[in-house]
Amino acid sequence: MYLNYFGLSDNPFSIAPNPDYLYMSPRHKEALAHLTFGLRESGGFVMLTGEVGTGKTTVSRKLLQQLPDKTQVAMILNPTLSAIELLATVCDELGIEYQNTKASLKYFTDLILNKLLNNHKAGINTVLIIDEAQHLLPEVLEQLRLLTNLETNREKLLKVVLIGQPELQQLLKRNELRQLAQRITARYHLLPLSPGEVKSYIAHRLSVAGGDISIFSPSSLKAVFNVTGGIPRVINLLCDRALTLSFTRQDAQVKRHIFLAAAQQILGEDVVSQRQNRQWRWILVAVFILSTALGYGLGGAL
Numbered sequence: 001m002y003l004n005y006f007g008l009s010d011n012p013f014s015i016a017p018n019p020d021y022l023y024m025s026p027r028h029k030e031a032l033a034h035l036t037f038g039l040r041e042s043g044g045f046v047m048l049t050g051e052v053g054t055g056k057t058t059v060s061r062k063l064l065q066q067l068p069d070k071t072q073v074a075m076i077l078n079p080t081l082s083a084i085e086l087l088a089t090v091c092d093e094l095g096i097e098y099q100n101t102k103a104s105l106k107y108f109t110d111l112i113l114n115k116l117l118n119n120h121k122a123g124i125n126t127v128l129i130i131d132e133a134q135h136l137l138p139e140v141l142e143q144l145r146l147l148t149n150l151e152t153n154r155e156k157l158l159k160v161v162l163i164g165q166p167e168l169q170q171l172l173k174r175n176e177l178r179q180l181a182q183r184i185t186a187r188y189h190l191l192p193l194s195p196g197e198v199k200s201y202i203a204h205r206l207s208v209a210g211g212d213i214s215i216f217s218p219s220s221l222k223a224v225f226n227v228t229g230g231i232p233r234v235i236n237l238l239c240d241r242a243l244t245l246s247f248t249r250q251d252a253q254v255k256r257h258i259f260l261a262a263a264q265q266i267l268g269e270d271v272v273s274q275r276q277n278r279q280w281r282w283i284l285v286a287v288f289i290l291s292t293a294l295g296y297g298l299g300g301a302l
Helices: 026-040 058-068 083-092 105-120 138-147 167-171 174-183 197-208 217-226 232-249 256-267 269-301
Strands: 045-050 071-077 125-130 159-164 184-190
Touching: 026 058, 026 159, 026 184, 045 058, 045 167, 058 125, 058 159, 071 083, 083 105, 083 138, 083 174, 083 256, 105 125, 105 138, 138 174, 159 167, 197 217, 197 232, 197 256, 217 232, 217 269, 232 256, 256 269
Parallel strands: 045 159, 045 184, 071 125, 125 159
Antiparallel strands: none
């Protein structure tokens, strides 16, 4: 609705995990590097965690683009499955034919292991990516560990990427999963964006869509971080609504009060007010610390 008005060729703040719009902050670059490194190592698991909306899924899409050509990927987006359902889903993703009447853990495991051996002989790497992995049951994780037992003298024939919220870290601390936890060769926790990165993030997405950062006023950019806490998904939702409101008012630029109005529509007035007050509390604390330090300094000079 607002694209032509602001001279944009595409929606810059879509929440779809489009790798073209991935802003590679230092944290995102490090996360991608950890995943890439882990998949090259001999271990069977790599892990990426982060709060909701920090960009974990988008990083995984970028990872897919960087995998070697001779790689077969199985992607599981709904891990709330039993062990036998998970194995059946892996078979579906790897194109393995099976008979439902023979369904059992051993039957599916044998089929998958045979597929892994055939892929290895053909020079094909096999990668299993599981999103929202914090929902996996302990017995399902143990079944995954058993799948990674197949290995050559140099490497595992199946590499597993676990992507999930911080609860995944707690899940893997359980005593019965200690063997799996020891096989994680690379792990990274993705943090929200810093204030400077929020501005760069918005500028990047606008640039990809044919616009520039001047669409947002400097004061509105500061408000973006204060209200969103640097969570990319929330930034997208609020900036999209702010652009819509600015277009409706026929404003040439997104002003701070318009962005806050957009935030109140989506998050609620109480949430926005609370986050704004939190900002002022930190400012007052900083002023108090600075004044105290100056007081001591002046006292010592007298």
